[in-house]
Amino acid sequence: xxxxxxxxxxxxxxxxxxxxxxxxLLTTAxxxxxxxxxxxxxxxxxxxxxxxxxxxxxxxxxxxxxxxRPSATSPMAYNAGSSGGxxxxxxxxxxxxxxxxxxxxLRQAHPTQTAIVPVDLVTASASGLDPEISLAAxxxxxxxxxxxxxxxxxxxxxxxxxHIIGETFGLLGEPRVNVLELNLALDxxx
Amino acid sequence: MxxxxxxxxxxxxxxxxxxxxPLSSWITRIMQGExxxxxxxxxxxxxxxxxxxxxxxxxxxxxKSYAVSLLVFNLLGVLAVYGLQRLQGAxxxxxQAMAAVAPDSSFNTAISFVTNTNWQGxxxxxxxxxxxxxxxxxxxxxxxxxxxxxxxxxxxxxFARHSSARIGNFWVDVTxxxxxxxxxxxxxxxxxxxxxxxxxxLLPYQTxxxxxxxxxxxxxxxxKGNPVNGKDGKPVMLDSQTQQQTLPMGPVASQEAIKMLGTxxxxxxxxxxxxxxxxxxxxxxxLQDLAIFLIPAALCFVFGRMVGDRRQGWAILxxxxxxxxxxxxxxxxxxxxxxxxxxxxxxxxxxxSLQSGGNMEGKESRFGIIDTALFTVVTTSASCGAVTAMHxxxxxxxxxxxxxxxxxxxxxxxxxxxxxxxxxxxxxxxVFIAGLMVGRxxxxxxxxxxxxxxxxxxxxxxxxxxLVLVLTAIAVSVDAGxxxxxxxxxxxxxxxxxxxxxxxxxxxxxFAGLSANTPFYNIMTGIAMFFGRFLMIVPILAIAxxxxxxxxxxxxxxxxxxxxxxxxxxxxxxxxLVGALNYVPALALGPVVEQLQMVSGH
Numbered sequence: 001x002x003x004x005x006x007x008x009x010x011x012x013x014x015x016x017x018x019x020x021x022x023x024x025l026l027t028t029a030x031x032x033x034x035x036x037x038x039x040x041x042x043x044x045x046x047x048x049x050x051x052x053x054x055x056x057x058x059x060x061x062x063x064x065x066x067x068x069r070p071s072a073t074s075p076m077a078y079n080a081g082s083s084g085g086x087x088x089x090x091x092x093x094x095x096x097x098x099x100x101x102x103x104x105x106l107r108q109a110h111p112t113q114t115a116i117v118p119v120d121l122v123t124a125s126a127s128g129l130d131p132e133i134s135l136a137a138x139x140x141x142x143x144x145x146x147x148x149x150x151x152x153x154x155x156x157x158x159x160x161x162x163h164i165i166g167e168t169f170g171l172l173g174e175p176r177v178n179v180l181e182l183n184l185a186l187d188x189x190x
Numbered sequence: 191m192x193x194x195x196x197x198x199x200x201x202x203x204x205x206x207x208x209x210x211x212p213l214s215s216w217i218t219r220i221m222q223g224e225x226x227x228x229x230x231x232x233x234x235x236x237x238x239x240x241x242x243x244x245x246x247x248x249x250x251x252x253x254k255s256y257a258v259s260l261l262v263f264n265l266l267g268v269l270a271v272y273g274l275q276r277l278q279g280a281x282x283x284x285x286q287a288m289a290a291v292a293p294d295s296s297f298n299t300a301i302s303f304v305t306n307t308n309w310q311g312x313x314x315x316x317x318x319x320x321x322x323x324x325x326x327x328x329x330x331x332x333x334x335x336x337x338x339x340x341x342x343x344x345x346x347x348x349f350a351r352h353s354s355a356r357i358g359n360f361w362v363d364v365t366x367x368x369x370x371x372x373x374x375x376x377x378x379x380x381x382x383x384x385x386x387x388x389x390x391x392l393l394p395y396q397t398x399x400x401x402x403x404x405x406x407x408x409x410x411x412x413x414k415g416n417p418v419n420g421k422d423g424k425p426v427m428l429d430s431q432t433q434q435q436t437l438p439m440g441p442v443a444s445q446e447a448i449k450m451l452g453t454x455x456x457x458x459x460x461x462x463x464x465x466x467x468x469x470x471x472x473x474x475x476x477l478q479d480l481a482i483f484l485i486p487a488a489l490c491f492v493f494g495r496m497v498g499d500r501r502q503g504w505a506i507l508x509x510x511x512x513x514x515x516x517x518x519x520x521x522x523x524x525x526x527x528x529x530x531x532x533x534x535x536x537x538x539x540x541x542x543s544l545q546s547g548g549n550m551e552g553k554e555s556r557f558g559i560i561d562t563a564l565f566t567v568v569t570t571s572a573s574c575g576a577v578t579a580m581h582x583x584x585x586x587x588x589x590x591x592x593x594x595x596x597x598x599x600x601x602x603x604x605x606x607x608x609x610x611x612x613x614x615x616x617x618x619x620x621v622f623i624a625g626l627m628v629g630r631x632x633x634x635x636x637x638x639x640x641x642x643x644x645x646x647x648x649x650x651x652x653x654x655x656x657l658v659l660v661l662t663a664i665a666v667s668v669d670a671g672x673x674x675x676x677x678x679x680x681x682x683x684x685x686x687x688x689x690x691x692x693x694x695x696x697x698x699x700x701f702a703g704l705s706a707n708t709p710f711y712n713i714m715t716g717i718a719m720f721f722g723r724f725l726m727i728v729p730i731l732a733i734a735x736x737x738x739x740x741x742x743x744x745x746x747x748x749x750x751x752x753x754x755x756x757x758x759x760x761x762x763x764x765x766x767l768v769g770a771l772n773y774v775p776a777l778a779l780g781p782v783v784e785q786l787q788m789v790s791g792h
Contacts, residue, residue, distance in 0.1 A: 003244075004258055004259055004262050005262065006243060006244045007243040007245045007259070007361050008259065008262045008263045008266055011239075011243050011263070011361055012267070012270070012333075014239060014243075015332070015365065015368055015369075016270065016329045018368075018373070019328060019333070019368065019373065020324050020326070020328050021324065023376065023377065024324045024444040024445070026377070027380045027381070027384075027390055028390050030381060031390035031391075031443060032390070034381065034385070035384045035385050038385060038387045038388070039384050039389055039390045039391055039443070040391050040439075041396065041437055041439060043396065050397065050398045050399065051400065051401060052398045052435065052437075053437055053466075055470050056435070056437060056466055058400045058401060058402070059400070059402065060401070061404075061405070069555065075407070075408040075409075075430075076406035076408075076430075079435075079436070080435055080436055081316070081436035081438060082315065082316055083315065083459050083460045083461035084460050084580075085461070085464070085551075085552040085582075085583060086551065086552065086583065087552070087580050087582040087583060087676055087702050087703030088551065088582070088583060088677065088703070089582060089583060089677040089684075090531075090551070090585050090784075091531075091680075091681060091784055091788050092677045092678065092681065095583075096531055096532075103535060103537065116537065116538040117536065117538060118537075118538050118544075118545050119532065119539045119545070119547060119548070120555055122532075122537055123549075123550040123551040124551060124552065125553065125554055125555070126464035126554050126578065126580045127459075127461035127466060127554060128461065129465065129466055130466075130555050130556075132555040132556055134545035134546065134558075135543075135544040136542065136544035136545035137545065139544065168472045168473045168476075171194060171198055172198065172472035172476050173556050173557060173561055174472075174546045174555060174558035174560075174561075175543070175544075176556055180401070184401070
């Protein structure tokens with residue numbers, strides 16, 4: 001037994017230090033040197049204050065802004081301190097009720113919109129922090145935002161199109177729009 | 191399957207094979223004790239390490255010593271991870287001042303990470319200090335993968351050698367696999383992930399001043415912090431608002447890299463690979479898919495190389511590929527079809543150039559249906575268990591696919607080492623069945639398969655179904671088990687079945703609505719994970735020892751060739767048959783019933 005314990009203890013200690021301290025600390029040093037912006041959270045600053053991360057969605061509910069996807073984090077939506085989805089199953093009545101409530105709210109906020117509602121606008125994301133929406137979801141909200149800002153529809157449409165993130169290599173992922181970046185661009189329009 | 195879905199699957203397999211082939215050459219050389227290229231410089235260091243630890247590098251072990259060393263090493267891991275969680279409040283690298291984790295949760299997590307399961311009852315960003323994440327969890331991500339690899343290399347030696355009682359030196363195998371294979375791959379991968387946006391720092395959580403004010407409700411608390419109940423017995427809710435967002439930080443990329451490469455799957459954050467800080471882009475997602483399959487695929491080639499017949503490795507890989515690709519097709523179709531009840535309400539689930547459509551509950555916009563379905567199948571064919579979607583919100587068939595893939599015993603690529611050793615056991619069973627059919631003594635790779643090997647094979651194949659079905663039966667029969675259910679009806683049964691399937695097969699993904707961080711589930715899944723891992727490893731090492739000692743038989747006209755299409759079909763048939771016989775009744779009660787309810791509108 002002792003013959004096994006000595007190598008076990010020693011190897012465990014040394015491999016732990018190697019993989020559990022040396023490796024993550026070396027990775028941190030290299031990441032900070034090579035990609036400091038990404039390594040620290042792709043933060044967006046304004047007037048010396050952090051106003052968010054490019055990668056983490058925020059809750060938007062005002063008429064002047066594009067809205068992101070429903071978020072199931074608690075106690076508040078888009079709580080990045082505690083990520084997660086609704087975990088509601090597709091046949092659960094609570095899920096169908098939640099979708100119904102989201103639908104009613106959207107339809108009320110977009111009285112002139114005749115298109116049927118894109119699915120990502122009424123379903124909660126997996127992380128609860130999804131920073132993006134589909135193009136269909138962005139176009140669905142155009143009229144409301146244009147109206148609230150007194151902005152020509154064509155100009156707003158162009159702004160959205162300028163913010164489209166396409167598929168990587170034309171194949172991976174989905175075309176989408178980053179809601180926070182789009183809204184910040186909106187606020188920057190004179 | 192749409193054209194983009196087919197193209198993406200094709201690209202994935204192409205890149206995978208292109209990377210796995212050269213890696214298999216490297217792994218073979220490392221595990222046979224060579225020091226190629228730059229490693230010659232490290233050889234003296236390695237020797238010094240062995241001398242300090244009292245290990246004789248060239249002294250090989252019989253299967254019993256190998257098994258004892260492995261068990262002792264892994265038990266030390268359990269103690270270390272348990273201890274770190276319990277003491278983290280008093281240890282450094284804890285900027286958020288995370289308190290000690292509860293004993294039952296610590297026990298569960300310790301077993302979970304040591305067994306390469308990485309089932310998580312906790313939410314990372316609200317529970318674990320950076321030290322626990324690094325020195326506890328990251329370490330086990332490496333060592334549990336290296337343990338699995340050591341076992342499969344020992345088993346391959348059993349086939350490759352003859353008339354020898356030795357199967358290798360566990361200490362040397364684990365050290366070399368960790369230091370020369372997992373570490374360099376992880377470092378490169380971690381930096382690639384950081385470039386894509388995965389965070390890597392030791393900062394305290396940051397606070398952002400958000401653009402808009404968020405309004406929400408939260409329960410009123412009394413002076414002791416307990417929720418106050420109103421007259422109706424429900425908690426009193428207060429209207430609240432905030433313009434701050436807490437952004438979690440931490441050494442994520444380094445853990446993310448080995449989480450994938452080691453087929454571990456334990457997320458730094460609660461949302462795992464759905465979290466934008468763990469998996470920010472479609473490219474990072476594609477790389478994670480690749481990283482999960484890379485070593486399991488390469489090990490198939492290593493097998494071919496070490497037994498001196500590369501076609502043997504290709505045959506095993508072909509069987510895995512067929513089952514994998516089929517699963518991708520079913521999963522993608524089920525999720526793309528969406529939920530009929532939503533269409534009836536007037537929700538647009540149709541795929542178009544403007545949206546992915548489909549069942550988007552619990553999925554991320556950047557991944558849509560195609561990338562998510564591919565990842566879901568990859569992570570459950572391999573015993574990884576990382577998730578880019580909340581599996582609890584998958585459609586019934588979309589949830590059945592990952593459940594059944596795990597129930598096949600995690601042999602479709604499977605975990606690092608564990609996937610191939612599981613599949614080789616099925617190969618032994620397949621030649622045994624074929625032998626019975628034609629009335630010849632079964633043999634595989636020149637080794638006669640006899641009573642002893644078949645007994646051990648039976649144990650390894652039966653241990654996980656017994657754990658899954660018995661523990662599920664207990665959990666649905668007692669209040670403590672039923673209390674965890676989040677979704678009513680058939681789906682609730684699926685949640686429990688999925689939990690024990692995932693735990694016993696060392697996958698680690700979850701139908702996460704299940705409240706599993708309770709003493710009942712922490713202990714029950716802990717049992718499933720521990721025995722699901724080590725009650726397979728020990729008999730497999732026994733097979734390795736027994737095969738190694740046998741003579742090699744010459745190939746003759748009566749030998750069943752194990753490298754052609756006939757054997758591939760036989761192997762797939764064996765895997766599917768065993769899986770179906772064990773699990774069809776249970777699946778019928780869960781996902782199948784739910785599917786019928788969904789399409790009939792109930």
